[in-house]
Amino acid sequence: MRFLSRRHALTSAASLLGLSSLPGCTDRSLRNLDLDADVRSLPVIRARTDRIDRITVCLRPFRAAGPRLDVEQIGHKTVVHNYGHGGSGWSLSWGSAKLAVERALPVNSAKIGILGCGAIGLTTAIVAQQAGAEVTIYAESLPPFVRSARASGSWTPSSRIAQKDTMTPEFVNRWEAMARYSFSCYQNLQGLPGNPIEWDTFYGMKSRELDPLHADPIGFAKLDDRIQDIEPQGNLIQVDDTRLPYSEVHKKPNLIFNVTSYSDYLLRQFLERGGKIKTMTLHHPSELTALPEPVFINCTGYGARALWNDSSIIPVRGQIAWLIPQPEALCSMSFGNVYVVSRRDGIVVQWMGDDMGFGYNGTDETPDLAEAHRSVSVINGLYRSMGYTV
């Protein structure tokens, strides 16, 4: 990982443009703008709207009570549900898969069918294989055409996972078990070819003007305190220079999923273990009776709302403007209402809205160009305020 130092960036920009062409950018102001050494090496993301290469939209499958993991009989078939992971599907996938497979095993069948091939379906299929089952995935879409492929790709195990007032103590314990197990699995997936999983550095910049994630009209559950002992906490750096638009920076390690290579890795693992995939669209649960497996695990994500007629799933819309990858500037950051993850497979720039309710009950998966430009412009302005040209 190569970081461009702030001083180097300023010097390069200054020599390219001529010092006098950078407003206020004299030797003296360069010294004055120097931050604490910890944030001086902020990698330079070229946040420009002409570097957007696509805009994607995804619906988080949110359930106020948390993911559904109960067992149901459909005729002579057993169905274990494993859907409704909100903004935490990648993060919780291994732990949720473990619980779902444990619930499927008492059926004592050599064959298990998995419905869905997103983050949850793929990990559940592999865990079922590890338990000795012969597994077939049935899914309408495969990566990269699943909603999971449109995620930011970072460790966010309690993002929009449940509602404070609705969750039960049993759910909280289950969430903690899922989060701890998933986190331990991710530590064993580092250093693989293509770096599907890796750590970067996160810079959480508290805007002097905005604190959008503070207001939460939905009342999402906040559970991170329960796993503080496994997550690196980092440093909180106060920024006294009021010419900068942020008053503090929380710098900490951040676990990243490079979703393109990670999905590819999961698919290969599944196929190498003899897994089979059948593409098909299910329209009603009764169609399972025509399939050979006696037990299924339902990992259809937001699709379960229509397939299982489950109105407890509320979509929470989220859009990403993708910038051309910059392998020399891998990092993540939040500033005001924008979240950025510079991954190997693309730079995520996400508008988070004016409060935590942004996107709640939003079903429109059409890209919004104005929203994409707004988010990239905020990050462009952030770098400019620090004296960088991008």
Ligand SMILES: Cc1cc2nc3c(=O)[nH]c(=O)nc-3n(C[C@H](O)[C@H](O)[C@H](O)COP(=O)(O)OP(=O)(O)OC[C@H]3O[C@@H](n4cnc5c(N)ncnc54)[C@H](O)[C@@H]3O)c2cc1C
């Ligand atoms: C903007 C955004 C950013 C996010 N960032 C993160 C993040 O950083 N970290 C994180 O952990 N989570 C994140 N999430 C949440 C994460 O994307 C979801 O929790 C996750 O995608 C859910 O995965 P899934 O496998 O349940 O669903 P999906 O990926 O939607 O997969 C569902 C599968 O079921 C199939 N299917 C559905 N219906 C049918 C049917 N009727 N018949 C046959 N097949 C069917 C689909 O084809 C697909 O294969 C983010 C979400 C959004 C919107």
